Amino acid sequence: MTTYEFYINKDFDFCCTRSDNPNFVSKNIAAIQKLEYLTQPTIGKARITNRNMIIETPRGSLTLINYREMQDAKVDPYLEKLIFKIKQELPKAQKKKHGKKPVRNKKIAGVAVVGTLALVALVNTIREKEKLQATSIIEDLENDFTQNTNALLMNGLRQGYSYSYKDNTVKVEPDTNMTQMENNLVEISNQDANLSDDTAVAYLDFEDERYSITGEYAYDLYYDSVKPYAEKWGLPSNLMTGILTQETAGNYANLMQVEFNVWKDQILTVYNFNEEKYEKVVLTENPQNYDSDIICITRQDLENPKTNISVGCILFRQSLSYMNYHIGAGIQCYNYGYGNMQQVLDYTAKMTGISKQEILADQTNLDFMNYTNIVNDQGDSNYLMHVLRYVENIEDGIDIQYINRDGEIDNLHVTILPNSKKM
Amino acid sequence: MVKCMLTITIDQKQYEYIDSILYEGKTYVALSDSDDITICEYTIKQDQVILHAIDDTLFSSVKEAMHLS
Numbered sequence: 481m482t483t484y485e486f487y488i489n490k491d492f493d494f495c496c497t498r499s500d501n502p503n504f505v506s507k508n509i510a511a512i513q514k515l516e517y518l519t520q521p522t523i524g525k526a527r528i529t530n531r532n533m534i535i536e537t538p539r540g541s542l543t544l545i546n547y548r549e550m551q552d553a554k555v556d557p558y559l560e561k562l563i564f565k566i567k568q569e570l571p572k573a574q575k576k577k578h579g580k581k582p583v584r585n586k587k588i589a590g591v592a593v594v595g596t597l598a599l600v601a602l603v604n605t606i607r608e609k610e611k612l613q614a615t616s617i618i619e620d621l622e623n624d625f626t627q628n629t630n631a632l633l634m635n636g637l638r639q640g641y642s643y644s645y646k647d648n649t650v651k652v653e654p655d656t657n658m659t660q661m662e663n664n665l666v667e668i669s670n671q672d673a674n675l676s677d678d679t680a681v682a683y684l685d686f687e688d689e690r691y692s693i694t695g696e697y698a699y700d701l702y703y704d705s706v707k708p709y710a711e712k713w714g715l716p717s718n719l720m721t722g723i724l725t726q727e728t729a730g731n732y733a734n735l736m737q738v739e740f741n742v743w744k745d746q747i748l749t750v751y752n753f754n755e756e757k758y759e760k761v762v763l764t765e766n767p768q769n770y771d772s773d774i775i776c777i778t779r780q781d782l783e784n785p786k787t788n789i790s791v792g793c794i795l796f797r798q799s800l801s802y803m804n805y806h807i808g809a810g811i812q813c814y815n816y817g818y819g820n821m822q823q824v825l826d827y828t829a830k831m832t833g834i835s836k837q838e839i840l841a842d843q844t845n846l847d848f849m850n851y852t853n854i855v856n857d858q859g860d861s862n863y864l865m866h867v868l869r870y871v872e873n874i875e876d877g878i879d880i881q882y883i884n885r886d887g888e889i890d891n892l893h894v895t896i897l898p899n900s901k902k903m
Numbered sequence: 904m905v906k907c908m909l910t911i912t913i914d915q916k917q918y919e920y921i922d923s924i925l926y927e928g929k930t931y932v933a934l935s936d937s938d939d940i941t942i943c944e945y946t947i948k949q950d951q952v953i954l955h956a957i958d959d960t961l962f963s964s965v966k967e968a969m970h971l972s
Contacts, residue, residue, distance in 0.1 A: 571922035574909075575971070578921055578935040583971050586941040587956035588934070593912040594952045598920035605923040605930050606947055 486515055487545040498540075504837045509883060510801040513749060518542055520746045571601075680877075681895045682808070682844040683902055686865035690872050698725035699872070702735070702789070709790040713797055714753040714881030714889075720793055722871035723814065726863070727792075733783055736792025738763075740779050742817075743795065747774060750794050751883055761794055800880065804840040807878055807894045808864055809848060815863035820855045827851045843894035868896055875901070913954060922969055931957075931965045942966060 483499040496511035498504065506514050518539045533544040594602065689695055702724055707717040724730065727737040743763045747770075752759045760774045767776035781787045800810035802818045813821045825836045828848040832839075839845045852861040860866060868874060877895035884890040909920045911934055918934035923945070932945045932954070942965050944955040957965070 574919070574921040574935075578919070578940055581935060581939045583940045583942070583966050585957070585959055585962040586939075588913060588918075588941060588943045588954050589956040590913050590954055592945075592952045592954050595910040595920070598909050598911055599952070601920060602923050602930075602932060602945060602952060603947065605925055605932075 482540045484514070484518060484540055484542040485545060486511060486542060501836065503835055504804075504840075506801075506804060509749075509751070510804060513798065513801045515542070516747055516749055680843045680893060681897065682846050683897050683899050684846060684849065684865050684868065685899050686869045687898055687900065688874060689869040690874075694729045695725055695870050698729045698870070701730045702785070705786055706789050709786065709793050712752055712754045712790070713750060713793040715793055715796065716879055718872040718874075719811075719867075719878050719880075720789070720796070722867045722869075723792065723796065723811070724789065725870040726867045733785075733788075735785055735788045736795070738782055738788060738791050738795060740782065748794055748798055750797055753881055753889065756889075761791075763791070804837075805880070805882055805892055806840040806845075807843055807880060807892060808846050808896060809840060811867050812849070812852065812864045815859045816852070816855065817859070820858050821848075823855055824848050824852050827854050843892070846896070864896075874898075911952075922971075924965070924969055926965055926968050931969070933969055933971060940971060942969065942971070 484496055485498075486494065486496050489495050493507045494511045496506040496514045518537055519535065519542075520539075533547040535542050535544070690699070699721055703717065703721050706721045706724060710717040710720040724735055728735050740763055745762060745764050745766075747760050747762045749758055749760055751757070761777065762770055762774055763777050763779075763782075764770065765778060767778065770776050777787060777791060782791060796810065796814050799813035799818075800807070803809035803813050803821065809821065809825070812824075816824070825839060825848055828834075828839060828851045829836045831851060832847050834845070834847070839848065846864070849862075849864060852863075855861070871878070875895070875897060877893055880892045881889055882892055911918045911920055911932070916936065918936050918941075921933040921935050921940060923930060923932040929944055930946065931942055933940055933942050935941075942957065942962055944957050946953050946955070
């Protein structure tokens, strides 16, 4: 099973690396979305050590390194809520484990010696009751485990040891996380090289068909409907109309070919650029299972063209985040999906000698389009070109808004032209 | 070094933490031993977790609130 590590780097970016490709680092929104994806729809086991939170889900095993730092640093409001939610999963797992036992009033009383994880849970409940008064108690208890853990554990913490938690036990081991994190930082700084380059131009084998019968039909019917939703989600209207044209050209009710079953019950966090806030959206047949702050969209809702377009935009942003905001790869990913694109990128890296991280850091590197055919019968291997042919004013390039590390709205840009436009 | 993190020990008997809630202004914890589950009120004073016995009526209410029925 793939393991993922989440941590905050020295620039206070929230980062994610995966065991099968430690050189590829997702950051900030992409990392949060990765965390969200991995923790949906269920969390199998959640375990908390002094520094780390270890979570096993059907989609992988993940470790939040120094999770308290993530909460204290207030990296992202949603991240805080997500960690809180994960902590809430502990009682569910415990109830499931002990669910068949009878419940009896044994009238227990006295002073208890409490394990660390139980203590954190008890203190969290106290915190609900007396937030202000409990602050000092929480700090004392969480920083000083002398009542519950022995001096060796404390010494280990001070001397750079870490704790792993398995089968209800804690093991004290030398801390290797910091070394690994330092190595990751080198990769991150390299990755930062090119996120937004106004001069980025690439060429592919396609011809402009914006003014073909199909293009005219789709633009006439849907461009005005696409525009407000594309702007809302920080995307160019011409690109999203190009995707709609390629998907259905307006000939089917499911305009953006949203695969409800693929995305069902995954909570997606997406930035609303109109209202300048994050929104949570889920495709579900059971809206009653979700909090009121989550926008629930049912299969029936997708029959509304505007809703369908809006969801298509949200899913495209998800594809972009999977591809580390590489615009070309994000477009292909909308059709191919995350798993297939990973295969294509792995193969491309092998064939070109350029790492996946480097490919995705360069908006003009479209080498992966030479290898999309390694995935058989899984989609349209030329989807990127098929979309680009319908993008109006393609020579002006594609601009996509995103939230940068300072929390400000920034711009990604690439121009992808037909080969025929090469000088 | 090995130590159990979910264990709550009282009078040399070990229980496993299940859940804790705030209910009508007081905090309660559900514990399990090898045979059954029980609930008691708890407070934290001077860095000590103190468990308090509760009467059967309150026990039923808290049990329901914890969805342990």
